[in-house]
Amino acid sequence: xxxxxxxxxxxxxxxxxxxxxxxxxxxxxxxxxxxxxxxxxxxxxxxxxxxxxxxxxxxxxxxxxxxxxxxxxxxxxxxxxxxxxxxxxxxxxxxxxxxxxxxxxxxxxxxxxxxxxxxxxxxxxxxxxxxxxxxxxxxxxxxxxxxxxxxxxxxxxxxxxxxxxxxxxxxxxxxxxxxxxxxxxxxxxxxxxxxxxxxxxxxxxxxxxxxxxxxxxxxxxxxxxxxxxxxxxxxxxxxxxxxxxxxxxxxxx
Ligand SMILES: C[S@@+](CC[C@H](N)C(=O)[O-])C[C@H]1O[C@@H](n2cnc3c(N)ncnc32)[C@H](O)[C@@H]1O
Numbered sequence: 046x047x048x049x050x051x052x053x054x055x056x057x058x059x060x061x062x063x064x065x066x067x068x069x070x071x072x073x074x075x076x077x078x079x080x081x082x083x084x085x086x087x088x089x090x091x092x093x094x095x096x097x098x099x100x101x102x103x104x105x106x107x108x109x110x111x112x113x114x115x116x117x118x119x120x121x122x123x124x125x126x127x128x129x130x131x132x133x134x135x136x137x138x139x140x141x142x143x144x145x146x147x148x149x150x151x152x153x154x155x156x157x158x159x160x161x162x163x164x165x166x167x168x169x170x171x172x173x174x175x176x177x178x179x180x181x182x183x184x185x186x187x188x189x190x191x192x193x194x195x196x197x198x199x200x201x202x203x204x205x206x207x208x209x210x211x212x213x214x215x216x217x218x219x220x221x222x223x224x225x226x227x228x229x230x231x232x233x234x235x236x237x238x239x240x241x242x243x244x245x246x247x248x249x250x251x252x253x254x255x256x257x258x259x260x261x262x263x264x265x266x267x268x269x270x271x272x273x274x275x276x277x278x279x280x281x282x283x284x285x286x287x288x289x290x291x292x293x294x295x296x297x298x
Pocket of ligand 1: 082083086123124125126127129130150151152153156175176192193194197198202
């Protein structure tokens with residue numbers, strides 16, 4: 046059992062794979078896991094705060110720059126899983142008066158099926174595809190987000206995601222993930238018990254923490270146009286703001 050052996054969190058454990066990534070894993074457990082992400086994400090992911098500090102200002106800037114009748118602002122969630130993070134962001138944006146279209150993508154058809162069966166939110170749709178396919182199709186978004194995706198990815202996939210995000214996002218790309226640490230591991234090992242029965246939430250969650258970055262590791266692997274930000278002790282962001290590139294480069298000289 047994962048929680049009984051000594052677990053070193055000194056380095057990312059990229060040899061670990063998550064059970065949910067196995068195409069032959071138990072379908073019922075996977076479905077309940079994807080549905081259970083809603084509760085877990087509300088508890089740990091801080092999207093309310095990231096919406097206020099990052100996404101709302103980007104939507105405001107985008108809506109100011111578009112003249113005429115209220116434009117539809119576009120938000121993309123890459124690796125959306127069951128889609129709860131995207132639905133929450135779109136609901137927050139709608140409450141603030143923005144007309145928003147949300148697109149959630151995931152290459153796993155099992156995730157897209159769960160997202161499509163969840164409670165419908167107007168303006169939100171889900172597609173089974175990779176971000177590279179949206180780039181190839183010439184799509185564009187005001188804001189690109191992801192949640193709990195970075196730690197899943199191999200090095201080429203990680204850099205592919207960032208390059209795709211730069212190509213797709215005109216205002217903001219913000220990828221949110223766990224900050225690896227002993228307290229996060231211990232707190233999740235205990236806190237996930239009540240919600241994890243019949244799911245992969247606890248076992249995959251603990252593996253996710255072991256695969257995740259620290260802030261300094263994330264800073265080292267991000268390309269120059271990206272910043273690693275720490276929301277709180279448990280949460281990291283990889284942030285790219287296309288419209289501030291010139292400002293940042295001038296400030297760094
Ligand atoms: C831990 S789940 C997170 C799901 C959701 N974002 C959430 O926070 O609840 C990771 C998701 O990333 C998807 N994924 C894995 N590799 C991917 C890739 N290269 N591009 C996009 N999504 C990917 C998986 O299918 C899975 O649904």
